[in-house]
Amino acid sequence: MALLASTSKLASGARPVAASRRTAVRVQATSRVDRYSKNDIIVSPSILSADFAKLGDEVRAIDQAGCEWVHIDVMDGRFVPNITIGPLIVEALRPVTDKVLDCHLMIVEPELRVADFAKAGADIISVHAEQSSTIHLHRVVNQVRTRAAAAARALARAQSQSQTQSGYRIKDLGVKAGVVLNPGTPLSTIEYVLDQVDLVLIMSVNPGFGGQSFIESQVAKIRELKKLCLEKGVNPWIEVDGGVTPANAWKVIDAGANALVAGSAVFKAPSYRDAINGIKASKKPVAAAVA
Ligand SMILES: O=C(CO)[C@@H](O)[C@H](O)COP(=O)(O)O
Numbered sequence: 001m002a003l004l005a006s007t008s009k010l011a012s013g014a015r016p017v018a019a020s021r022r023t024a025v026r027v028q029a030t031s032r033v034d035r036y037s038k039n040d041i042i043v044s045p046s047i048l049s050a051d052f053a054k055l056g057d058e059v060r061a062i063d064q065a066g067c068e069w070v071h072i073d074v075m076d077g078r079f080v081p082n083i084t085i086g087p088l089i090v091e092a093l094r095p096v097t098d099k100v101l102d103c104h105l106m107i108v109e110p111e112l113r114v115a116d117f118a119k120a121g122a123d124i125i126s127v128h129a130e131q132s133s134t135i136h137l138h139r140v141v142n143q144v145r146t147r148a149a150a151a152a153r154a155l156a157r158a159q160s161q162s163q164t165q166s167g168y169r170i171k172d173l174g175v176k177a178g179v180v181l182n183p184g185t186p187l188s189t190i191e192y193v194l195d196q197v198d199l200v201l202i203m204s205v206n207p208g209f210g211g212q213s214f215i216e217s218q219v220a221k222i223r224e225l226k227k228l229c230l231e232k233g234v235n236p237w238i239e240v241d242g243g244v245t246p247a248n249a250w251k252v253i254d255a256g257a258n259a260l261v262a263g264s265a266v267f268k269a270p271s272y273r274d275a276i277n278g279i280k281a282s283k284k285p286v287a288a289a290v291a
């Protein structure tokens, strides 16, 4: 696991991001994502619904409340109508939690930004399959995978040469590549990248905002995706994003999803822990007995 941990902490000075660049970072033998089993249900709270005035505290709170991943919605005001988070925020959050930083890129030309998010400490980088985001889906997916491979080679070199001292930065080791489908985008769009990705994210709302209602038609899409994966002999994470709550999570779990994003259902709940546990334990309601 962690081969080297820096003894230096971020000072509460004016330039914490720059300071973190100069100090050593944790070097991991495996990706953070690989700590989790695909047989379990992962909850990835979307920080879009967090209180941005105290983002670090909010991320610490969901970490302590038992989430596995932290979902980061990156929006550019072009692919979607909203503007949110960039790599600087990802870099600022990296020292706050050792949980998976699950970055959902809702941007035009993600190929221009993959390196920045990888360097910032993203563990998963997911790009939209729609051509209004990228013209070259296969290329950008492989760009993420190439970074992971390069980081793995750098780690091997560092280990063999005992170069894990301060200043040797391998923050992006094991970046996983995800592909995202909007509710209106057919599964066929990703057929020829399915063997290239670590994760498929099915949007169960139209992207752009938190707090929208779950689109029921996406349950069938998740079921169909699970079937397609079995037919092709691949096993990516199947993540669902939008309108997921303790009341409806069972539907997507039953259809084959194993990573559930939840923004408002966690951050607007009185207890983050109860909301996360409620999503994991979500069950189909038992029909009321007819008298
Ligand atoms: O990517 C998006 C929206 O574009 C999501 O990640 C939302 O942020 C999820 O929020 P809720 O629907 O769970 O409130």
Ligand SMILES: [Co+2]
Pocket: 046, 071, 072, 073, 104, 241, 261
């Ligand atoms: Co999202």
